Amino acid sequence: MTLSHSKSESFRIFDAISDRYDLINTVLSGGLHYIWRKALRSALPQRFDSLRVLDLATGTADVALEVCKDERVQSVRGLDMSKGMIAYGERKVEKKGLSSKIELLVGDAQHIPFADESFEATTMSFGIRNVPDVVACLRESHRVLRSGGRCLVLEFALPRSRIIRSFHLFYLRNVLPLLGRWLSGHQTAYTYLNETIEEFPYGEDFLALMRRAGFKQPQFKSLTGGIVHLYWGDKT
Numbered sequence: 002m003t004l005s006h007s008k009s010e011s012f013r014i015f016d017a018i019s020d021r022y023d024l025i026n027t028v029l030s031g032g033l034h035y036i037w038r039k040a041l042r043s044a045l046p047q048r049f050d051s052l053r054v055l056d057l058a059t060g061t062a063d064v065a066l067e068v069c070k071d072e073r074v075q076s077v078r079g080l081d082m083s084k085g086m087i088a089y090g091e092r093k094v095e096k097k098g099l100s101s102k103i104e105l106l107v108g109d110a111q112h113i114p115f116a117d118e119s120f121e122a123t124t125m126s127f128g129i130r131n132v133p134d135v136v137a138c139l140r141e142s143h144r145v146l147r148s149g150g151r152c153l154v155l156e157f158a159l160p161r162s163r164i165i166r167s168f169h170l171f172y173l174r175n176v177l178p179l180l181g182r183w184l185s186g187h188q189t190a191y192t193y194l195n196e197t198i199e200e201f202p203y204g205e206d207f208l209a210l211m212r213r214a215g216f217k218q219p220q221f222k223s224l225t226g227g228i229v230h231l232y233w234g235d236k237t
């Protein structure tokens with residue numbers, strides 16, 4: 002499949018829709034994104050008493066804010082290529098009074114600007130699909146984790162059940178681009194979303210990429226009938 006936008010430029014789409022991103026997310030997912038983020042928080046590693054978290058492709062900081070509900074979280078660094086998304090996220094962080102705990106930075110998840118072994122957990126929610134070199138990004142996650150640390154990835158997938166899958170594909174191809182165009186005022190942002198969901202490796206194929214990046218026994222869990230997967234891998 003040829004994508005309507007290059008992945009290396011995808012952050013520009015997010016720049017263009019940053020003010021409406023949260024609302025569109027809630028409408029298009031029917032509010033399910035709250036449940037998916039909660040599942041990610043529940044999977045933070047239990048073996049540490051305190052956690053430093055790096056949230057890649059942090060966008061408007063929803064995951065950064067969510068993980069702070071775990072009292073063990075001492076600090077969160079959020080990294081994203083889109084200045085617009087970061088600026089919007091910073092306003093949310095400030096409103097919640099969490100500016101001393103959460104710091105957002107502009108940067109590329111394929112070249113993480115932090116030293117080796119700086120974090121107990123890395124998170125990435127609906128971001129890795131947008132990154133041109135997925136293995137490079139996962140390797141970087143592995144590099145910045147300390148031993149025993151965990152990489153957590155939330156990403157769209159396609160359901161295994163044929164019936165659910167055909168309904169879901171109908172939604173992705175026909176309803177989502179129309180609704181997305183209407184809500185965002187952007188002609189192609191949500192066509193890009195459905196294209197990237199359909200072409201992106203999921204399930205065992207994604208676990209194979211995690212293994213290539215150095216995670217020994219990565220696992221995944223299907224959420225909401227398989228339309229989203231939560232992946233995790235520990236650094237040994």
Ligand SMILES: C[S@@+](CC[C@H](N)C(=O)[O-])C[C@H]1O[C@@H](n2cnc3c(N)ncnc32)[C@H](O)[C@@H]1O
Binds near residue numbers: 016064083086127132
């Ligand atoms: C679908 S949004 C997800 C935002 C947030 N994690 C969430 O769950 O709502 C994808 C984000 O990936 C960011 N992005 C795209 N390529 C990136 C890269 N190479 N490095 C870091 N962020 C990137 C975009 O700017 C955008 O904010």
